[in-house]
Amino acid sequence: MKKPTLTLISAAIVLASSSALAAPDWSKVPKRDIQVFHAGVTPIEWVMKKSDHSGRTGINKGESCVGCHEEKNGLNFDMKRLASKELEPVGAPKTMNFPVTVQAAYDKENLYMRLTFKAPADAAADAPREDKAPKHQVKAAIMLVGSKVPMASQIGCWATCHADVRSMPGADKDKKKYVSNANLAGDVYTDYFQWKSGEGGKGMVQVDGHVAEARVNKDGKALVKAEGENKGGVWTVTFTRKLTGGDGDIALAEGKSVPFGVAIHTDKTVYRFHHVSLGYTLGLGADGDIKAAKQ
Numbered sequence: 001m002k003k004p005t006l007t008l009i010s011a012a013i014v015l016a017s018s019s020a021l022a023a024p025d026w027s028k029v030p031k032r033d034i035q036v037f038h039a040g041v042t043p044i045e046w047v048m049k050k051s052d053h054s055g056r057t058g059i060n061k062g063e064s065c066v067g068c069h070e071e072k073n074g075l076n077f078d079m080k081r082l083a084s085k086e087l088e089p090v091g092a093p094k095t096m097n098f099p100v101t102v103q104a105a106y107d108k109e110n111l112y113m114r115l116t117f118k119a120p121a122d123a124a125a126d127a128p129r130e131d132k133a134p135k136h137q138v139k140a141a142i143m144l145v146g147s148k149v150p151m152a153s154q155i156g157c158w159a160t161c162h163a164d165v166r167s168m169p170g171a172d173k174d175k176k177k178y179v180s181n182a183n184l185a186g187d188v189y190t191d192y193f194q195w196k197s198g199e200g201g202k203g204m205v206q207v208d209g210h211v212a213e214a215r216v217n218k219d220g221k222a223l224v225k226a227e228g229e230n231k232g233g234v235w236t237v238t239f240t241r242k243l244t245g246g247d248g249d250i251a252l253a254e255g256k257s258v259p260f261g262v263a264i265h266t267d268k269t270v271y272r273f274h275h276v277s278l279g280y281t282l283g284l285g286a287d288g289d290i291k292a293a294k295q
Contacts, residue, residue: 023238024105024112029293035075036117036264036275037097040088043163044155064154065278066289074099075278089169093267095120098275100262104292106243106284110224111252111292115140115237119266136205139265140228140237141194143211144250144258145279146187149179156279157261160190160211167271182212184247191250195226195237204228210248221246254285254294 046052048059055068069075075097083092101116119138145152149159160177162168182189189212196205204227208220222245228237243252252258262277280289 023240024293024295026103026114029103029105029114030291031101031103032290033099033101034262034277034280035070035097036100036262036277037075037077037079038082038088038093038275039161039272040082040092041163041168041272042082042087043161043165043168044158045163047155047158059151059154062154065156065158066280069278093120093273094122100264100277102262102290104282104290105295106252106254106292107295109242111239111241111243111284112295113142113239113241115142115262115264116234117264118234119264121267135199135203135268136196137199137266137268138197138228138230138235139194139263139274140235141192141207141263142239143190143192143261143263144252144282145190145260146179146250147258148183148187149190149259152279153259153281154279156259157190157263157276158279160215161272165272167273176215177211178214179211184210184212187250188212189248191220191222191248193220193223193226193239193241195228195239197228197230208249212248216248219247220249222249252284257281257283257286257288 048056050056055065058068059065069077079096081087083096098117098120103114105112143157143160145156145159152159159179162178164171165175165177166173179189189210191210194207196207198204206223206226207217208223209215209217210220222242224240224242226237226239228235250258258281259279260282261279263274265274282288283291285294
């Protein structure tokens with residue numbers, strides 16, 4: 001019996017690698033719509049101050065923001081209050097919230113996540129010029145929250161949003177997002193990956209970073225690729241991420257559930273002028289608000 005040639009062995013390796021990176025058949029992956037909304041100046045300090053946010057009592061009892069605010073037909077927020085000068089002093093967008101369809105799947109090596117949405121074009125009509133980024137019409141990000149972050153499964157990415165970060169009223173313009181008492185080794189941080197559309201839909205950029213003592217937009221080892229396209233005004237952004245990476249990459253595994261949130265920047269905005277989701281959970285062969293389909 002002849003031994004396989006080097007060429008055949010190389011071909012087999014290539015085929016195996018291609019198979020490992022093959023995206024799922026999204027037509028067979030369940031969909032879950034979540035609402036993203038313009039949160040204005042509602043950092044975690046606001047959330048946890050009873051005179052500002054009556055829901056603080058429920059959070060202290062272990063309830064989640066989703067459990068209180070998500071209803072069958074959307075969110076039960078007082079959108080007029082969110083759009084008021086009290087919570088958006090520079091002017092709220094006309095579109096305060098919109099749906100994002102989320103799909104997730106996984107295999108032995110990777111997590112695949114897909115976001116589909118129609119982006120509003122009025123997110124920054126009154127935003128200061130310094131809070132606009134003309135190179136990127138749209139940016140989409142997913143943030144995974146470390147298990148040891150306080151209230152991780154309740155508040156999601158609000159763990160990184162503080163009253164003293166840049167673009168908040170009166171804050172240091174150079175202060176980046178952070179997690180209180182952050183510790184990379186102790187799972188007290190958030191991991192995030194982002195896709196940016198590039199100018200005119202060209203020159204797309206992907207970011208693989210984390211937020212600990214400050215936001216770091218690089219050094220992640222888990223993101224394999226981020227791709228996006230716009231068809232008829234509907235954006236589809238797909239992420240392929242290794243289950244494990246390096247420092248700053250939250251380790252995923254079958255049987256594990258991880259808190260996560262979604263952030264969408266439209267209309268060339270940056271900083272807090274985005275639409276964000278509440279904190280949800282993603283389950284890989286485990287319970288979660290969104291259950292990833294096994295490939």
